[in-house]
Amino acid sequence: MRTISGLWRWRHNPLRRTSDLVEAWLALVVLLLILVAAPVIGSFVGNIAQDALQQSVRDQRAARHLVTATVVRKLDRSPLDTDPETSSARDLRSRVVADWTAPDGSGHHGAAMAELKSPHRGDHFAIWTDLHGRIVARPLDPATATTHAVLAGFGAAMLTAGALETGRRLIVWRMTRRRYARWDQAWDKAGPDWGRTGTGS
Numbered sequence: 001m002r003t004i005s006g007l008w009r010w011r012h013n014p015l016r017r018t019s020d021l022v023e024a025w026l027a028l029v030v031l032l033l034i035l036v037a038a039p040v041i042g043s044f045v046g047n048i049a050q051d052a053l054q055q056s057v058r059d060q061r062a063a064r065h066l067v068t069a070t071v072v073r074k075l076d077r078s079p080l081d082t083d084p085e086t087s088s089a090r091d092l093r094s095r096v097v098a099d100w101t102a103p104d105g106s107g108h109h110g111a112a113m114a115e116l117k118s119p120h121r122g123d124h125f126a127i128w129t130d131l132h133g134r135i136v137a138r139p140l141d142p143a144t145a146t147t148h149a150v151l152a153g154f155g156a157a158m159l160t161a162g163a164l165e166t167g168r169r170l171i172v173w174r175m176t177r178r179r180y181a182r183w184d185q186a187w188d189k190a191g192p193d194w195g196r197t198g199t200g201s
Contacts, residue, residue: 072099094109
């Protein structure tokens with residue numbers, strides 16, 4: 001709104017310079033681009049990210065399998081968990097040695113993280129593995145993928161708006177420098193006697 005009122009003010013102002021009008025039009029064009037182009041680019045990037053992430057969710061769901069493991073024995077606390085006072089989701093997980101059968105039928109034995117607070121021999125818990133029984137991370141959740149896509153779209157829109165405003169400021173800075181250079185040339189032409197009686201000024 002301020003840009004539009006600025007354009008109207010410069011329209012019939014006798015003190016208006018060409019650079020003032022260019023500056024006002026530039027501000028209006030950039031404002032319109034921010035209001036139109038930034039959301040369009042954000043939506044485009046968000047849709048691309050959504051498609052890619054949801055495809056990743058489907059691929060991970062197809063490649064990762066939830067299997068049941070059996071506790072053989074509990075392992076000592078991880079050396080990374082140095083602070084016993086920390087309260088987090090890790091407190092509900094324990095390191096254990098377990099046995100499990102892979103989706104391809106092969107048997108496996110090794111260390112795993114069990115979502116059991118006090119695991120005992122023979123307790124069962126679920127782990128994610130690949131087809132051959134190697135432990136893998138939980139597959140990406142569709143809702144989490146959507147959240148990431150929305151954030152990617154919002155980030156793209158903000159970057160577009162920032163780039164447009166940075167470009168506008170750079171152009172205005174260049175125009176201001178040029179204006180100052182012209183003023184310096186005008187002062188140099190006027191000479192040191194400007195304003196004195198009899199110098200024709």
